[in-house]
Amino acid sequence: MSESVVVHEGIDDSKRKWVAITCVAGAGAGIATAVPFVSTFAPSERAKAAGAAVEVDISDLKVGEKKTVEWRGQPVWIVRRTPEMIAGLAKDEAELADPESRRNADELTPAYARNRDRSIKPEVFVAVGICTHLGCSPNARFAPGAQPSLPEDWPGGFLCPCHGSTFDLAGRVFKNKPAPDNLRVPPHRYLAENKLRIGEDQKA
Ligand code: FES
Numbered sequence: 001m002s003e004s005v006v007v008h009e010g011i012d013d014s015k016r017k018w019v020a021i022t023c024v025a026g027a028g029a030g031i032a033t034a035v036p037f038v039s040t041f042a043p044s045e046r047a048k049a050a051g052a053a054v055e056v057d058i059s060d061l062k063v064g065e066k067k068t069v070e071w072r073g074q075p076v077w078i079v080r081r082t083p084e085m086i087a088g089l090a091k092d093e094a095e096l097a098d099p100e101s102r103r104n105a106d107e108l109t110p111a112y113a114r115n116r117d118r119s120i121k122p123e124v125f126v127a128v129g130i131c132t133h134l135g136c137s138p139n140a141r142f143a144p145g146a147q148p149s150l151p152e153d154w155p156g157g158f159l160c161p162c163h164g165s166t167f168d169l170a171g172r173v174f175k176n177k178p179a180p181d182n183l184r185v186p187p188h189r190y191l192a193e194n195k196l197r198i199g200e201d202q203k204a
Pocket residue numbers: 131132133134135136160161162163164165178179
């Protein structure tokens with residue numbers, strides 16, 4: 001997993017609060033003293049870097065494998081699905097809580113990923129690897145079939161080890177699980193055939 005700066009948003013929040021209080025207290029002191037406060041208010045380079053989009057080269061990502069990168073302090077998975085994985089997405093929909101990704105769509109599924117694959121290209125799936133229940137990171141369990149902690153007719157997908165939520169290979173949550181929603185598909189777009197930019201939306 002590539003490493004980058006992790007944002008502790010509370011730090012900036014408290015700084016903003018502190019700056020706001022200071023500005024009110026110093027309002028009578030005039031414009032000259034306001035300038036340093038303005039510069040304090042500007043986001044630090046570190047905070048900007050932590051919120052920035054991330055470029056990912058996926059030319060080394062093999063079919064059937066997953067790569068994890070970090071964006072805004074969160075794991076983002078990129079899976080190069082096999083033709084069988086893609087075909088399987090049509091078969092499990094009766095078992096899913098939200099097969100068409102309608103819940104919290106603005107937050108969880110960009111317009112260009114509101115399809116069965118939840119992706120721009122069917123073969124490449126991009127998702128934030130954080131369970132929508134309480135925030136654990138699910139494990140990849142791509143192999144179909146019976147195995148520990150999974151049903152006998154498991155189609156392949158992801159298992160959250162914390163409370164047993166399961167997701168299919170498009171990050172769609174199965175019914176009757178603690179997780180209320182599908183995994184989030186982050187904003188992303190292609191810069192080239194094998195180069196992704198995570199954190200920026202594809203133009204319509
Ligand atoms: S955090 Fe994933 S099931 Fe509870």
